[in-house]
Amino acid sequence: MERRKFLKGTALASVGTATALATPALSQGKTQWTAVSAFGKAGLLGQALNEFAKFVDTASGGKLSFKVYHAGELVKPFEAMDAVQSGTAQMGYGAPYYWAGKSDSISFVAAMPFGLTAQEQNAWLYYGGGIDMADKTAYRPLGLKFLPLGNTGNQMGGWYAKEINTVADLNGLKFRMPGLGGEVLSTFGTNVILLPGSEVLPALSSGAIDGTEWIGPAADMGKGLFKVVKNYYYPGWHEPATILDGFIDAKAWDALDEDLKAIVERGAAATNLFILSKFQAINNTALKKLTTEHDVKLRKYSDELVSAIGERAAEVIPNLAGKTADGKELYNHIIGFRQGMTEWSNYSEATFLNARTAANFKQI
Amino acid sequence: MERRKFLKGTALASVGTATALATPALSQGKTQWTAVSAFGKAGLLGQALNEFAKFVDTASGGKLSFKVYHAGELVKPFEAMDAVQSGTAQMGYGAPYYWAGKSDSISFVAAMPFGLTAQEQNAWLYYGGGIDMADKTAYRPLGLKFLPLGNTGNQMGGWYAKEINTVADLNGLKFRMPGLGGEVLSTFGTNVILLPGSEVLPALSSGAIDGTEWIGPAADMGKGLFKVVKNYYYPGWHEPATILDGFIDAKAWDALDEDLKAIVERGAAATNLFILSKFQAINNTALKKLTTEHDVKLRKYSDELVSAIGERAAEVIPNLAGKTADGKELYNHIIGFRQGMTEWSNYSEATFLNARTAANFKQI
Secondary structure, three states: OHHHHHHHHHHHHHHHHHHHHOOOEEEOOEEEEEEEEOOOOOOHHHHHHHHHHHHHHHHOOOOEEEEEEOOOOOOOHHHHHHHHHOOOOOEEEEOHHHHOOOOOOOHHHHOOOOOOOHHHHHHHHHHOOHHHHHHHHHHHHHOEEEEEEEEOOOOOOEEEOOOOOOHHHHOOOEEEOOHHHHHHHHOOOOEEEOOOHHHHHHHHHHOOOOEEOOOOHHHHHHHOHHHOOOEEEEOOOOOOOOEEEEEEEHHHHHOOOHHHHHHHHHHHHHHHHHHHHHHHHHHHHHHHHHHHHOOOEEEEOOHHHHHHHHHHHHHHHHHHHOOOHHHHHHHHHHHHHHHHHHHHHHHHHHHHHHHHHHOOOOOO | OHHHHHHHHHHHHHHHHHHHHOOOEEEOOEEEEEEEEOOOOOOHHHHHHHHHHHHHHHHOOOOEEEEEEOOOOOOOHHHHHHHHHOOOOOEEEEOHHHHOOOOOOOHHHHOOOOOOOHHHHHHHHHHOOHHHHHHHHHHHHHOEEEEEEEEOOOOOOEEEOOOOOOHHHHOOOEEEOOHHHHHHHHOOOOEEEOOOHHHHHHHHHHOOOOEEOOOOHHHHHHHOHHHOOOEEEEOOOOOOOOEEEEEEEHHHHHOOOHHHHHHHHHHHHHHHHHHHHHHHHHHHHHHHHHHHHOOOEEEEOOHHHHHHHHHHHHHHHHHHHOOOHHHHHHHHHHHHHHHHHHHHHHHHHHHHHHHHHHOOOOOO
């Protein structure tokens, strides 16, 4: 609730200032869309958005191009969706739970605590009817078309000033965790706080929060969280992997040629894979550096905690989903898919990862 | 060795017949490439290749198009690389270990027993220097440019007429397993046989082989292997995931505009993700059907077997890799990356998959 107020508040405050800046440019059959991102220009996600935009321009022979504004360049990070809905931009980029103030179901698109891994999410999106279901129950009702545009892969559990051993340690904790994971934590008495990326480190430094989850080792190291707190927990039960969302003004999307749609969709799918692959490729080096150079203590959530949180998640999340017909439909769709994926991943990915240690390969 | 003779034999036998059919078509700045596939037209991979070709045509505005020939339409499945090398085609499609007769290092690109998962392979390919390393040590020496063009995801261990409990059961077994897994099995006295896809079921039916691995539940069910043998083992230690390869005549690739290269590369990356996602999405339904409707017995390789095979793999595979400078360089590159990924995946994917059962979500 706090979060929704916060989001709505910031959004309404400043969209108006940007409205005059951008309208779709049309000349000689060429379309230029304004794209606004919730992520900073300098990071991996800013770069990925630039490359996506460049690709669409190239592949469409300039028929569709983008003027890209990263976080803060045209509107504030959490105002990206307002900007698209108001016509200031035609496309936005963020994480679905950033828009929880606009939709009761949209957070389910991002990630579910104890839900799907990145590999499973992509199976759901592209061949499990996930894109259509997300559109039907979350994006189309907001006048938008959903476009998967990245995945963080497995997240870490988060950073804590003190060790967390039992559910009692969650009570009274001031912790930043967006999305459904935060809803679960709050039932243990945690004071769950949502902050935009730029405010996380200052809040941690000032003691306004006792801890935070962010993404994974590479992104977390870049953010400098290790400078303030040293207990780094895994696994990231709250976001086994998080889908990043492109969202396009539905009228602009529907009016697009089929050829341009194909270019945007395939370009986005490649971006999705590239972002996931990059996070995976760089996480371990960062993790090593955090533990060896920055005195970070890598800690596994206790079985007791995981069991208690898991049990609670299975009560809290369906209750949240059941508040609206859209939420219920989306939740049931994801849960149905999760059932099959859990079985298959247990026979394949999980069993293999446990068996892999049997071979100890050496450099030659 | 048997395998290499077999491959070379069939390849030399019939490439000549096709040479006259195809030369790159050039008119008004338009290029048409002939593409030859080792996979059948009807399956998931045939369809994915068609869609890739269609996308490149669309996105390039017809500047680059393909005339696609699936397995057997222009050349036999295992002749696809010969066809590209001889100039009959400009692009081919298959699995890297199909071309083991041409390169001592190329099988390492496909998969390594106890090696990388699909998610890790993509991290290696796109951000771990994998594409460049595969080109340097395997494809460029063959006059080709490598293009990742799909991934099977986690494979199953395979189909056996009899139960396999100890390494003694591997001795004398006639088993189809391509790639490095077969090399490991052969050291246990297994008679390892390579057969093209179309010959696997007949060989199993006639008793020419006692068992076979193929891909995963969905592909295996389509092949009808359950009709002959009922013991279905996991995990697929031999191919934790297998990269499928597009390979392009290096001169044709190098001559391509940068824009067209970008379209081909992003189009291929999307195809890579789509194929992996589709396999993941459909495997569990197939697995259920196999066990409930077709009396298939799902069996886990014993810890004893996994330990023995893993230990042997760690001896055999570096020996094979060390035969050539290219093989050594490629092996060391993959092994170095695997070390970091194993650590990170243990903290993330493996721990999460084991923790996930804490939440038992129900439909609402």
